[in-house]
Amino acid sequence: MLQKLEDFRKGKVWCGVDKFVSALITLAGVSLTAVIFVVVIARYIFKQDIFGSEEIILLLAWWLYFMGGIGGSQEDSHIKADMVDVFVSNQFVIDLTKGIAKALEAAVFFFCTYLTFLMLKVNFVKMPVTTGLKIPYLASQIPIFIGFIGMALFAVYWAVYFIVKAFEEKKGGAKE
Numbered sequence: 367m368l369q370k371l372e373d374f375r376k377g378k379v380w381c382g383v384d385k386f387v388s389a390l391i392t393l394a395g396v397s398l399t400a401v402i403f404v405v406v407i408a409r410y411i412f413k414q415d416i417f418g419s420e421e422i423i424l425l426l427a428w429w430l431y432f433m434g435g436i437g438g439s440q441e442d443s444h445i446k447a448d449m450v451d452v453f454v455s456n457q458f459v460i461d462l463t464k465g466i467a468k469a470l471e472a473a474v475f476f477f478c479t480y481l482t483f484l485m486l487k488v489n490f491v492k493m494p495v496t497t498g499l500k501i502p503y504l505a506s507q508i509p510i511f512i513g514f515i516g517m518a519l520f521a522v523y524w525a526v527y528f529i530v531k532a533f534e535e536k537k538g539g540a541k542e
Contacts, residue, residue, distance in 0.1 A: 367530050367534065368527075368530050368531055368534045371523070371526065371527050371530060374523075380440075383436075383440065383516075384437075384440060387433050387436050387437050387440070387516070388437065390429060390433040391430060391433045391434055391437060394426050394427075394429040394430035394433060395430055397426050398423065398426040398427060398430055401419060401422055401423055401426065402423060404416065404419075405419045405423075417498060417499075418496075418498035418499035420498075421496045421498050421499050421501055422499070422501075424506060425501060425505055425506045428506045428507075428509045428510060429509045431509075431513070432509040432510055432512065432513025432514075433509065433512075433513065435513045435516070435517050436512075436513055436516035436517055436520070438517075439516065439517040439520035439521060439524075440516075440520045442520075442524050448464070448467075450463045450464070457532075457535060458532050458533075458535065458536045459532075460532075461528045461529070461531045461532035461535070462528070462529065462532040462533075464524075464528040465524075465525050465526070465527070465528030465529035465531075465532060466525075466529075468521050468522075468524040468525035468528060469521075469522075469525040469529075471521040471525075472518050472521035472522045472525055475514050475517045475518030475521055476514075476518045478514045478518075479511065479514040479515050479518055482507070482510050482511040482514055483511060485507060485510075486504065486507055486508070486511055489502075489503050489504055489507060490504065
């Protein structure tokens with residue numbers, strides 16, 4: 367089972383999601399940088415403000431942050447205060463603890479996904495827009511929903527991976 371999980375990580379679906387999310391991160395990052403650059407040039411060199419630039423920056427920032435969240439979850443590279451391997455040398459306990467932590471993380475992400483869905487549902491009916499450029503709130507809330515779904519699914523993968531790893535290595539007589 368562990369080998370199948372590792373093979374899945376090397377497969378087309380995983381790599382496809384990685385490329386798609388990386389492309390969105392790059393697009394949002396470059397766009398965000400360009401908008402901020404143009405705003406700074408306009409404001410400090412030409413003494414002009416670009417109306418609604420904050421709304422565009424915020425929209426791009428939500429896409430960047432939440433696609434980055436998916437990328438971090440996929441790589442299991444989020445910042446964490448994991449001290450178990452400092453105090454415990456038993457690999458089974460370390461992997462099992464990581465698996466349980468990832469399962470709890472997935473539960474929190476699924477709950478956040480549900481809350482975000484409720485927010486989208488309300489805003490789809492009311493259709494509020496930003497004050498300046500009249501951009502629908504949905505445009506900056508959809509990446510939150512997509513981000514939580516992606517982070518939750520990858521947290522489930524890593525939970526299963528670490529739990530399976532713990533029990534397979536214990537069954538196989540791994541070093542303790």
